[in-house]
Amino acid sequence: MSEVLKAPQQDRSRATRQRLLAAAVESLAEVGYAATTVSVVATRAGVSRGAAQHHFPTRADLFAAAVEYMTEVRLAEIRAQAGRLPSGLGRTEAIVGMLADVYTGPLFRAALHLWVAASTEDALRQQIVRLEAHVGRQAHRALLEVLEVSERTPGVRETVQGVLDMARGLGLADLLTDDSARRRGIVRQWSRILDQALREPGV
Numbered sequence: 001m002s003e004v005l006k007a008p009q010q011d012r013s014r015a016t017r018q019r020l021l022a023a024a025v026e027s028l029a030e031v032g033y034a035a036t037t038v039s040v041v042a043t044r045a046g047v048s049r050g051a052a053q054h055h056f057p058t059r060a061d062l063f064a065a066a067v068e069y070m071t072e073v074r075l076a077e078i079r080a081q082a083g084r085l086p087s088g089l090g091r092t093e094a095i096v097g098m099l100a101d102v103y104t105g106p107l108f109r110a111a112l113h114l115w116v117a118a119s120t121e122d123a124l125r126q127q128i129v130r131l132e133a134h135v136g137r138q139a140h141r142a143l144l145e146v147l148e149v150s151e152r153t154p155g156v157r158e159t160v161q162g163v164l165d166m167a168r169g170l171g172l173a174d175l176l177t178d179d180s181a182r183r184r185g186i187v188r189q190w191s192r193i194l195d196q197a198l199r200e201p202g203v
Contacts, residue, residue: 013055016045017055017065019045019047020041020047020062021065021069022069023041023042023044023045024036024041024062024065024066025070025106026106026110028066028109028110028114029106029113032113033113033116038052038053038056038059038062041062060127063127064127064131067114067127067131067132068131070110070135071135071138074139075139075142078098078099078102078139079142079145081098082146085098085146092147092194093191096163096187096190096191096194097187099143099163100167100171100183100187103167103168103170103171104171104174104179109171109175112175114128115128139164140157140164143163144156147160147198149198155197159194159197159198163190166186166190170186170187
């Protein structure tokens with residue numbers, strides 16, 4: 001087969017895979033893990049079940065790939081939004097607010113459904129634990145970048161990780177009811193704490 005013919009086929013294959021992953025994330029966020037079958041995802045993506053299974057032979061394969069996809073999208077969101085944030089006074093609060101928005105959005109909701117399912121399914125848990133460790137490292141690195149701080153400074157690693165843990169907690173608090181009003185005050189206070197901690201000598 002010529003390279004000219006191969007390229008369009010590869011493009012179509014990548015596009016199909018992307019549609020399947022986006023559909024999987026949307027389904028997880030909207031209807032949860034139990035209702036997100038390969039058939040449901042294929043229908044949402046507008047492809048046949050056979051085409052879906054060509055890309056993802058098992059449901060676990062689909063969800064593992066969905067975690068990686070969510071990571072890429074989440075980190076791209078953080079970096080893109082960080083480029084539009086104000087500099088100087090108010091930047092830290094804008095960063096923490098942005099992070100809270102990411103962790104209260106549909107990507108986090110989809111990930112949460114997977115975490116709950118993985119807690120009782122061994123095969124899924126092994127994949128999710130491995131991938132989430134990678135996700136955690138990438139999110140930590142991205143936050144260091146946007147805050148413009150170095151992990152080599154004592155205390156920075158723990159402080160930044162605390163902010164990520166706080167954002168996940170806010171995501172959980174927002175799962176059942178709209179927690180945005182209370183969240184604004186928490187973001188403001190955490191931003192003050194973060195500013196102070198990152199500017200203290202030796203921290």
